[in-house]
Amino acid sequence: MAEFDGIQERKEGKKKIPLGMAVLFIGLVVCALVYLYLFLPQTTGWTQADRYEKLIKTQEAALTEHGKADVHAESEHEQMVAAEQGKEVYAAECAACHGEKLEGVVGPALGGPKFKYGAALEDHIRVITKGTQKGMPGFGQRLGAAKIRNVASYIHTRHKH
Numbered sequence: 741m742a743e744f745d746g747i748q749e750r751k752e753g754k755k756k757i758p759l760g761m762a763v764l765f766i767g768l769v770v771c772a773l774v775y776l777y778l779f780l781p782q783t784t785g786w787t788q789a790d791r792y793e794k795l796i797k798t799q800e801a802a803l804t805e806h807g808k809a810d811v812h813a814e815s816e817h818e819q820m821v822a823a824e825q826g827k828e829v830y831a832a833e834c835a836a837c838h839g840e841k842l843e844g845v846v847g848p849a850l851g852g853p854k855f856k857y858g859a860a861l862e863d864h865i866r867v868i869t870k871g872t873q874k875g876m877p878g879f880g881q882r883l884g885a886a887k888i889r890n891v892a893s894y895i896h897t898r899h900k901h
């Protein structure tokens with residue numbers, strides 16, 4: 741029997757594998773099989789590229805959600821400010837024909853919900869800027885784009901739905 745530095749060689753002839761080694765070996769084989777089953781594209785269809793794409797997609801979705809929320813909050817706030825300023829423009833320029841409370845005088849009521857030229861903010865802006873053939877004067881020159889946007893916002897926020 742050979743011996744080096746106090747370490748003894750196992751007795752030859754007795755070929756039993758130590759229990760610990762056997763457990764470790766079988767454990768590793770089982771792990772390898774489970775791993776192969778789970779992560780081979782041929783079995784479960786799992787691929788690293790797929791996983792990467794999914795991750796990117798969820799992060800992009802989170803980002804755009806966040807972005808949208810921000811833009812929305814901003815524009816709502818802006819609309820409120822615009823409407824508040826538009827109120828003064830309305831009283832000075834529009835109330836004579838459309839009424840103090842948008843109830844209509846010479847011009848039609850502007851409370852909605854139905855509008856001849858459309859109920860969207862853009863529709864109001866267009867009509868107020870260019871006017872119409874039937875009595876609505878164009879205010880493009882007189883007020884400029886900013887004030888027109890404000891007064892359009894004011895009307896828009898007063899819509900009945």
Ligand code: HEC
Pocket residue numbers: 829830833834835836837838846847848850854855856857858864867868872873874875876877879891892895
């Ligand atoms: C001289 C009177 C007069 C003044 C001043 C006037 N409007 Fe008008 N407005 C009208 C008439 C009349 C109509 C209907 C036009 C038509 O049917 O083509 C109208 C139509 C409109 C419409 C379209 C309504 C619809 O049903 O689509 C809007 C919006 C509007 N006016 C907003 C304004 C705003 C804002 C101002 C002030 C900046 C203003 N108007 C000032 C007479 C006036």
